[in-house]
Amino acid sequence: MMEVRFQQSPKETSQMNTQELRSNFLIENLMQDDKLNLVYSHYDRVIVGGAKPVNQVLKLEAHSELRADYFLERRELGIINVAGAGKVVADGVTYELNKLECLYLGKGVKEVSFASVNANDAAIFYLLSAPAHATYPTVKYSKDQASGGDMGSQATANKRTIYRYIHADGIQSCQLVMGLTILEEGSVWNTMPSHTHTRRMEAYYYFDVKADQRVFHFMGEPTETRHLLVANNEAIISPPWSIHSGCGTASYGFIWGMAGENYTYSDMDPAPLADMR
Numbered sequence: 463m464m465e466v467r468f469q470q471s472p473k474e475t476s477q478m479n480t481q482e483l484r485s486n487f488l489i490e491n492l493m494q495d496d497k498l499n500l501v502y503s504h505y506d507r508v509i510v511g512g513a514k515p516v517n518q519v520l521k522l523e524a525h526s527e528l529r530a531d532y533f534l535e536r537r538e539l540g541i542i543n544v545a546g547a548g549k550v551v552a553d554g555v556t557y558e559l560n561k562l563e564c565l566y567l568g569k570g571v572k573e574v575s576f577a578s579v580n581a582n583d584a585a586i587f588y589l590l591s592a593p594a595h596a597t598y599p600t601v602k603y604s605k606d607q608a609s610g611g612d613m614g615s616q617a618t619a620n621k622r623t624i625y626r627y628i629h630a631d632g633i634q635s636c637q638l639v640m641g642l643t644i645l646e647e648g649s650v651w652n653t654m655p656s657h658t659h660t661r662r663m664e665a666y667y668y669f670d671v672k673a674d675q676r677v678f679h680f681m682g683e684p685t686e687t688r689h690l691l692v693a694n695n696e697a698i699i700s701p702p703w704s705i706h707s708g709c710g711t712a713s714y715g716f717i718w719g720m721a722g723e724n725y726t727y728s729d730m731d732p733a734p735l736a737d738m739r
């Protein structure tokens with residue numbers, strides 16, 4: 463199933479109540495047993511998806527909205543598994559994907575399916591897709607192959623490691639940039655000080671959030687911040703003009719991904735705390 467979400471202006475967003483914010487920017491129920499769910503965002507035409515195969519093999523279908531013969535006819539796809547051992551089959555080739563391994567599939571791959579190795583320890587695949595106009599090769603990366611970077615400090619409760627998988631110095635793509643961030647135990651803040659990049663939208667997917675914990679995710683223009691209460695395995699569509707930053711009630715991990723004008727991970731416009739409201 464695929465849901466389509468259109469864009470919202472900064473002004474419109476500033477007038478939304480909690481439920482309106484949630485239904486526009488939060489993706490609940492992304493990961494459901496034996497389902498492949500997709501949300502098509504009109505911000506840079508990025509598709510956020512989730513596949514949780516338990517007893518079944520799940521196929522990536524071309525939804526009619528794409529008017530394409532197959533999903534990756536004019537798109538590229540990044541896949542990261544956040545749970546038990548899994549398998550992705552792409553045009554007959556099987557790729558085993560363990561927790562926090564990433565697979566990039568380029569434009570032109572016709573058949574894609576997802577399966578778990580053990581039904582009682584199912585894989586959970588997070589998917590992020592953007593339009594593509596050239597084919598880059600299929601590449602798999604483990605977490606160790608990703609270029610890492612330690613950020614933040616214990617004193618500001620944001621000691622974390624950033625793993626970049628799909629980016630200029632890693633797996634090559636047309637426009638997709640993708641990786642993940644792991645917070646150290648006791649660290650709860652991500653992306654603080656926060657930033658915007660009006661040249662690229664961003665999608666967040668929070669994982670390893672304990673069942674009784676939550677992340678307060680902050681969004682909005684730097685001078686009009688709002689928040690969303692986020693539980694495990696939920697995703698967020700972050701408009702290009704919005705900050706994206708979160709504070710958990712315990713540590714967690716999240717997958718970030720971007721698409722849009724440029725391909726420069728470090729291109730960020732800082733939103734200094736003193737200027738934020």
Ligand SMILES: O=C[C@H](O)[C@@H](O)CC(=O)C(=O)O
Binds near residue numbers: 642664
């Ligand atoms: O544009 C980059 C993204 O917002 C994230 O990579 C930031 C992040 O993972 C972090 O600071 O924890």
Ligand SMILES: [Zn+2]
Binds near residue numbers: 657658659664706730
């Ligand atoms: Zn960002």
